[in-house]
Amino acid sequence: MTLEALAGPEGRLPEGLPDTAAASAGVVLGAAAVTAARATDGALADGGAAHSIGVRMIDGGIIEVLLPANQEIEGPEARIAGDIVRTIAAGRRMPVLLVITGVVGVSMEARRVYSGSIAATAFALVGESPVDRVIAHYLLRSRSETIPAQFFTSESAAVEWLRQYTREE
Secondary structure: OEEEEOOOOOOOOOOOOOHHHHOOOOOEEOHHHHHHHHHHOOOOOOOOOOOEEEEEEEOOOEEEEEOOOOOEEOHHHHHHHHHHHHHHHOOOOEEEEEEOOOOOEEOHHHHHHHHOOOOEEEEEEEOOOHHHHHHHHHHHHHOOOOOOEEEEOOHHHHHHHHHHHOOOO
16 A cells, blocks of 8 residues: 655645655655555555555645555555644644545554544544444544534535634634
8 A cells, every 4th residue: 555645725735845755756656665564563464555645735634545445454554644744734633534434444553543543633534434424433433522523324424523623823
């Protein structure tokens, strides 16, 4: 699995991406980088499949994390995505839109990474199917009670809800 950090509205990536993201010009982590991350954690590589976790800033100061459909999200990928979210947030707390449509599962380790996020003011989880709703419930149970979170079947409704948690800086 690769991880892709997409440029924000300005069309450029934030400075100071973690070393793992810089491995490929700060834009895409190649299969070798994620394989190394997985090997470090004792997990098996998936053969370098071209699936990606997308991370980008969307209008209104909301960070979108798009998880790949038909994949189980593991700890190493969750940690790398978390690092990029924190880099984009640049020390600020920001609302996070987590798109889980079609995700097969989320490992215990990835769930811990999600629940330990300190960069988020709120989480909106978006999915379409009953399976997405179950995965969202699983993630919502593990989160901090101090960070508001809600499941949506509409991305536009989720973004609208998150707007109340954006801060003018």
